Amino acid sequence: MKRFPRRRRITVWLPFALLALAVLVAPIPRLVPPQEREITISLTQFEFSPARLRVNQGDRVTLTLAASDVVHGFYLEGYGIEERIEPGVTKRIEFVAERRGKFRYRCSVNCGALHPFMVGELIVGPNIPFWRAMGLTLLALAGLLVYLQRTGAGYEEVVNESFEIEEAA
Amino acid sequence: MSAQRRTDLLARYPALKRLLLSRAVQPVPMLATLAFFALAVLAGLFGTPAGSRNFGIIFVWIVWWALLILLLVPLTGRLWCAICPIPAPGEWLQRRGIIRRTGGKLRTLGWRWPRRLKNMWLQNFGFLGIAIFSTVILTRPRVSAWVLLGLVLLGVALSLLYEKRVFCKYVCPVGGFIGLYSMLAPLELRVRDPQVCASHTSKDCVTGNEHGYGCPWLIYPGGLRRNIDCGLCTECLKTCPRDNITLNLRPAGSDLLAAQEGRLDEAYKGFIMLGCALLYSVVLLGPWGWLKDWANLERLPYWALYALGFLAFNLAILPGLFWLAAAIAHRLSSGKSSLRRLFVDYSYALVPFGLAAWIAFSLGFVLINGSYALAVLSDPFGWGWDLFGTAGVPWTPLWPDLIPFLQVGVLMPGLLFAVWIAYQVARRHSDTLPQAGRAMLPVTGFLLAVTLVFLRLYLG
Structure with missing residues (x-):
């Protein structure tokens, strides 16, 4: 096998770094006009039903929460909402889904063995954080592949190059 | 891998070397972890059945687990294995002592571990066996306590029958994945010069001497190339008369390409660990x-x-x-x-x-x-x-x-x-x-x- 170029080609990464920056900061407007949404969630050991909610950014959401077996809690990440839900007593929660992304709602009152894993998901679309993460991952991988194909950077080469830099310093 | 990329920590920090040469350096933290372990088992057996209010669940599966997977394994490899309480009773029974180097033979039948089991398969199946019950083990204090006690008893039984730490090396389901991932750690115990070991005939690191025991992990440090085999107990550091053992800082992941040929049992350990992380993310963290x-x-x-x-x-x-x-x-x-x-x-x-x-x-x-x-x-x-x-x-x-x-x-x-x-x-x-x-x-x-x-x- 022939010898490979030693110097890392930073320039290979530059276009990918710029693209990654664009993926991170590109403004993405609201795509759907806000709506009123009324959703009923029932809480039982150890499940929310429905377990996944999809709304759009700007929607005014009204949740009606009802526990059917034991006392549960409802804690919604990202929105600072927490309620205690007694069996037979419904609770209504209203909020505007301003923040995009995926937010978990969890039981916040010890309700049994699997209480820590009683989870539901609220997806406020468009789910920009998810698509940004996908874009970044694909770009980082593409950058690495191009870097490897261009430089043939191998284990020993990387190690020796680093060592020489250390010695020179 | 270039040897020059290593930093010899014991040459650079003599105080660290003095500390590691002390016979107390391993048993003292073991005693501390054993105290926590005993409390976890007692809380599991006699405490509240509510997992989120029980020390046995919270300190084992959240606090210990976080320390292990977020810090100890990525940064120090098998350091946990050196201070783990699970093999401690068995090892101390074998040695008939805790801190001081006791004379005479180890108290064990000294059987050789079967050759066909000198691999990670038992650890793979042991981990899977626990994993399929993990939702119960993670949330029921009493079940969790019995599993932990069972591991200690197994460790004691194997130490009485077999030589040294075969439990840790070939059986412990936790030790298996710690070993696999320890290959990534930027810390390693190695010999400074393999030639010194090759020309040294008494092999104190294997047989032991008045300063320490022969390698409990059944390895010859002179041939050590991967962290997966070493429990970082530092007995070889204590016994080496040629001062040829050291701790190195190194580039992370140095061991992954060290073996000329990979092993199927280790490959499967990789699949099982990745598969379990994926399935737990679905089952425990998902909304279903x-x-x-x-x-x-x-x-x-x-x-x-x-x-x-x-x-x-x-x-x-x-x-x-x-x-x-x-x-x-x-x-x-x-x-x-x-x-x-x-x-x-x-x-x-x-x-x-x-x-x-x-x-x-x-x-x-x-x-x-x-x-x-x-x-x-x-x-x-x-x-x-x-x-x-x-x-x-x-x-x-x-x-x-x-x-x-x-x-x-x-x-x-x-x-x-x-x-x-x-x-x-x-x-x-x-x-x-x-x-x-x-x-x-x-x-x-x-x-x-x-x-x-x-x-x-x-x-x-």
């Missing part, structure tokens, strides 16, 4: 209540289906998909290596990837449930005590909004590291660089697909 019911042994037939699916995914589906990727890579490479060899060698890319997956999964429940630790610290048994005034601390999830981004921040470097390892393996099995560049692509595709599944679970 019916799946939690199945895993929770609510109804036996459903649990049996779950267990069957769990085992099939880890032992057949995930390795099968990887085999497919290796088969395509085989067609794209020089053909000088067998498909089996490629399958095994490429699987070492799963080591950094799997550890990243476990860290990402663990962040998802450790940060959410970590605050329970404050309450159980004051009331370990859930009996209404308030020892330190923290029993009333409410459940407070830590940075819940940030967790998905931390998970991405861990998964992405894990993916890139894994792809880089796959490329190094491809180079080893290819005649030219362009060929290596093509041959790595199927495994890269596999790794990317699994990453996207994780992203979908955590953010999508």
